[in-house]
Each structure stands twice: as structure tokens, then as C-alpha cells.
Amino acid sequence: MNRVLSTARVQLAAWPSTLGMPWLVLGGAFLVNLMVFALLDTSGEDAFTGGLTTFYAVMLVAYIITMTHYFPMILGLSVTRRTFYLATCLMALAQSLCYGAALTMLELVESATGGWGVSLPFFGVEFLQQSNVLLQLLAYAVPILLVSFLGMFFGVIFKRWGVTGMYILAITALVVLGGLAVLVSWRRWWGEVGAWFVDQSSLSLLAGWPALLTLVLAAASLLMLRRATP
Structure with a gap:
């Protein structure tokens, strides 16, 4: 466990970019939206903004960089692949x-501030809102x-x-998703698909199914990492 924690601390060596960049980008998106909503009278309107998605996009890029840049460096410090993987998982969870x-x-x-005083729904996107703080x-x-x-x-x-692997992944995803779309259209299942999503609670779509998909990705990443070369 000490080795895992030490490896996690190595990944924090460049903390301004690792920890600060998502908040820097989010802060920029928030300021832009705040200025727009301050200039426009949106009170009483069903206004919305997708600025929060920038945060998730930066986190995606951050962990791509972790695997492509930190992986070779940390393995050069005589750290095993398993230790690096566990340290990265710990970082992601924390x-x-x-x-x-x-x-x-x-x-x-x-x-509490009525959308920062300008009716800006930046963090409190309707689909994300839950009944209590824990949820x-x-x-x-x-x-x-x-x-x-x-x-x-x-x-x-x-x-x-x-x-080559990235191209194959993109082509495979395109073929699979495109094939599913063709199948659903052929069988006229779009109504059932839409009804399934409507029947799901927002928490199951935001936490339940994503948690299951995360476990699948975690297992697949570990299996591939065993043979990945620095």
C-alpha cells in the first residue's frame, strides 16, 4: 500500500496541470456564461448551459495523458504495472x-443565490439535480x-x-453503434428504447449504469496494461 501511495504522489508532481487544469477550464467556462447571462435577461425563461461538460472533457484528456506520459516515466522508476494501475485508480477515485x-x-x-444573481443554471443543471446532498x-x-x-x-x-489501435477502436465503435442503429430502425424499436430511458431515474443514468460501465473499463484497462510497453 505504501508503494501505491508513493506512486500516486509521483503523479501529483505536476499538480498545477493535473489538479488545476480542470478547474481553470471550468472557471473560464463559468465566467463566460456568467457574463452572457448578466447581459441577457433570462429571468422567467427555461434557460440552460452546457458549460459543465468542459470539466468532464478535461478529466478525460487528463487521464489519457496520465497513461501515455506518466506510465513510461513511472515504470522507469522500477514501479510495476500493477502498482501504477492501482495508484492511478486511487487517484481517479479520490x-x-x-x-x-x-x-x-x-x-x-x-x-441559494438564485443562479449567481443572474438566473444562471451552470452547476444545477436540471437533469443532474437530486433530492439530497449525498445523491x-x-x-x-x-x-x-x-x-x-x-x-x-x-x-x-x-x-x-x-x-493503429485507436483507428481500429474508432472503426469498431462506428460499426457496432451504426449496426445497432440499423437494427433498431429495422425492428422499429426506437419507441421501446426511448421508453426504457424515460423509465430510468436520473440517478440510475448518472450513477448506476455509469458505475457498472466504469467497472468494465477498469477490468479491460488492467488486462491490456499487462502487455503495454512504456
């Missing part, structure tokens, strides 16, 4: 919980964890098979 808690606090402030934390934290492991998954594929 970041997700801390960032989820921070976003929950910001959502509470936003709600709200999960609604923020689990998707962060999912995109973190998705970044790890993409990064491991790149380290294992290079650009």
Missing part, C-alpha cells in the same frame, strides 16, 4: 469524490470517475497498439 463534493457545494451556492454528490462524482477510466482505457489502447 479526485472524483473530492471534485464531486466541490461541485455539490457550488450547486448549493448557486441555488447529488454521486450524480457529480460517478460520471467524473467514468470519464477518468474512459481516459485510462483510451490511453492504454494507445500504449498497447499505438495509432
